[in-house]
Amino acid sequence: MSEKGVKMNAITHNILVKWFCKCVTYNTLINGYCKAGNMGEAFRMMDELGRKGLKMDTVTLNTILHTLCGEKKLAEAYKLLNSATRRVYIIDEVSYGTLMMGYFKDEKPDKALEVWDTMKEKGVLPSIVTYNSIIGGLCQSGKTDQAIDKLNELLGSGFVPYETSYNTIIHGYCQEGDVEKAFQFHNKMVENSFKPDVFTCNILLRGLCREGMLEKALKLFNTWISKGKTIDTVTYNTLISSLCKEGRFEDAFDLLEEMEEKKLCPDQYTYNAILSALTDAGRIKEAEEFMSKMVEMGKLSDQSSQLGKGQDDGTHDNPEGSDSSSIAYSEQIKELCSQGKYKEAMCIYEELTQKGVSINKSTVFSLMDGLIKRRKSTSKAARL
Template sequence: MKKKMISELHNKVGTFTSSFHSHHSKIQSTITHFEQFVRDRCKSGNLGIEEAKGLFDNAIQMRPSPSILLFTQLLGAICKLRQYPTVITMFKAMESKGIKPDLVTFSTLINCFCQMGKVGFGFAVVGNIFKSGFEADIVIFTTLLKGLFKKNGVKDAIKLFNKITEIGYSCTDVTYGTMIDGLCKTGNVDQAIKLLQNMESGNRKPDLVTYSAIIDGLCKDNQIPKAQKLFREIIEKGVAPNVFTYSCIIRGVCSLGMWKDAESYFNKMVNSKISPDIVTFSIMIDALCKDGRTEKAQTLLELMSTRGVSPNVVTYSSLIDGLCTSSQWEEATKLFSEMIDRGISPNVYTFNILIDAMCKEGMVKKAHELLDLMIERSVEPDTITYNALMDGYCLHNRMEEAAKMFHSMVVRGCEPSVISYTILIDGYCKAKKLDEAMQIFEDMRSKGLAPNVITYNSLIDGLCKVRRVATAQELFKKMQAQGPIPDVYTYNSLLDGLFTNGSYEEAMLLFEKMENGGLEADIITYSTVIDNMCKSNNVDEAKKLFDSLPSKNLKCDTMIFTIMISGLLTKGLLQESEDLFARMLDKGPTPNELTYNTMFRGLLQNKKLDKAEQLRNEMVKRDFSLDAKSTSIIVDLHASDGPDSKLTGTFDKIESKRQREGIVTAVELDV
């Protein structure tokens, strides 16, 4: 009986065991198939985030749990979709279910933290790696280095790199590449070059990516000759540059205006059977435009199409800018229309190029129409757009429209800048509406914007021109006390205002303070001072100052020579003025129409009629006309000397012109 019972129990256990093994086998088969499916979906490259989440939810609920490999693959795929917070959430869910990560899972988590700029959390994960019995590998440390550079933690990256090499980790080419790329992008190109040299001395062969990173870094650091040298060296080493390397070096030489070098590299690239991409073409088109060769740039645009490279908004914007700079308005607007027809939407930069250029050429109405088109196409105008239009209106003294544009700017939520206020202030000053200018100045300060030196200069110059010199001096004192520091233009405006206002002594005192204060006066400063010295009968002092200018490394222009000649003539120093005029003819600067008229009047007033007639003949050869003052003196001399005057021929020509054009002479006005 007992034996029978044991036999039956044994049979039942056997049946149960067989059933259990069969069920377990089915579960394992299901899991295996699921893992294979997940693996295939992850490798497919078209796994979406929602599907990935669904697969993860199914996996985490399975019992027994799938292998850690499945979870790692899923997390890796989601990381590639840049869904970094989702990966972190899933990792926490795995931990709560007791699913233990492997080294690759930890590595994926660190990458997510680094991509999110949370490198500190990445280092905390390294601590967990060691606690879990793993050892962080060079891949993990390379990821951390990338994270540190991404966060601009250059010092920490260098420190970490030194530490891992000191411990004995064998850095891979990827690690070196990461360091070199990071150092170059953060402006530490010299340190990157040292690291490159360490690589080469350690029998490592840097790849093209590493070399290209350094060439790019050198170009961005304006070390163009070094970049060119390295470019030649890598070719000698048998490393063939690619389209990125060529684009870097072309952009570099273009930044220094080395247009011929850029063209040479471009031709080498094409001859090497390397197809230029959109970046290369855009750089070259921009370079040709900046060199004024818009026709060749347009040819290059056509070449792009034949090579199957579609121009983008940057390409078109560069060419439109070049055409506007060379005043080819018809071509620029035609290209703008072509761009839209090809389905390439102009951005705010493109619109700004055209608007600014049109405003500078006085085509404000067309520029305003472009603003309307911008808004119609949902391209939001920025401060530069409004500033260009305000400046356009101000240039033509259309202050009402400029003020309306300023108001529109504020209404549309575009915050006016210091430049915006300065444009309006300068416009009102030039229109001699100083009360309005002062009001805008106060509004600007009430908004917390600090006026710059150009703002103050506009106001001081405007105030001086309407003889409100006292107010200008108050602003000048405010600048000296609070900033910005007055520049040479500030002093020039104030000097001119003081002289015009009859405050000669005060102006000369300001000029002395300027010289003693270490601010270098320019030729306009000296022209103003010398002119007013001469007008105040201080011609000898003026001549001394004039003669000292070469020692101040200042090149005297035609205007200051003319002022000095006029001053000498006023004092009756005809010979000295003739000597100065002869010096201009011999060594420059070239006398202009005003200089000739000044000298001509001096000769007439000193009764040197032969010389005056000779000078008049020279003026005719140069196509220079007599001005009103010269004409008046001739008329007066003819009236006093009679028809036998040596200048009768000149007088007859003047009289003939007077009758043709209805000129009223000083004699007829009895002045």
């Protein structure tokens, strides 16, 4: 109007204000329905918004896309994005990035790449956040080589990658079991000013240990320390766990002692790794002694019942590999423990051990936990 020389009066201003208020009201309501998980009402409001000639803003569009992707309604999210394009809504890199990540989480990386290509075709420029999202998604999908292509594209666009971008790719190669490529990429990036941090070290250590290259992992660890680099509890836990799996308990205990000297407090995972390995090796007496010692030193609490459960080493009880008598005895021991009859449970356990009957790991830990609780209550009574 101004360009045509037409002056705006009070009526014109009021019309614009009223239109804007209506848009804001609808967008606010749609946002609210999305956050409440009421997508049916959100879509109803969106249709009403369109019928009245009002426009949905980008934030609201992205909220709906995010909600749909979170509910794994990717077909609806894709349809909405296409219809938004036809309705000339403003779509940004967040809109496309949200749908891309939805496809990655649903293990459909090819669909995610299609959305990426569409975004580029539409002239929507990805931000560094969008680049990091697709790099992370590709690495998690086992397509780390393609993630490298996106990293090169990122560099070509004049962006400076985050340190996490490099770590994500290193982790991707390690997850694929290609530790050699992980180190090649690491070394190349170091030449280009990448400064590895403790996360980088831990990723590489875990990758080496997972592939059975424990000696190389220890060498990397010692090199890292000699250079005065930062290490943390995860660093030690990774090595302690691997040493225990190989039966190198003395070396594991040495690292545990070194860890404590450096004021890096061992956590539940540290003790879990040692206890699980001792139990798997059939060294139950040593596991009991270690656990009791840790309790006396105040290193473990009554939460010790969680030890041996859900450890990230892939070891779990295997009912299929046990005979029916073993399972029955295990259940009997657990039942006695739940009733506080630890002495009877221990008698059954010792009898089974002498007969060579195997008892699953969770039962052993239930028994250990019960004995420790009994010892703590006895000590408390003696003090009274």
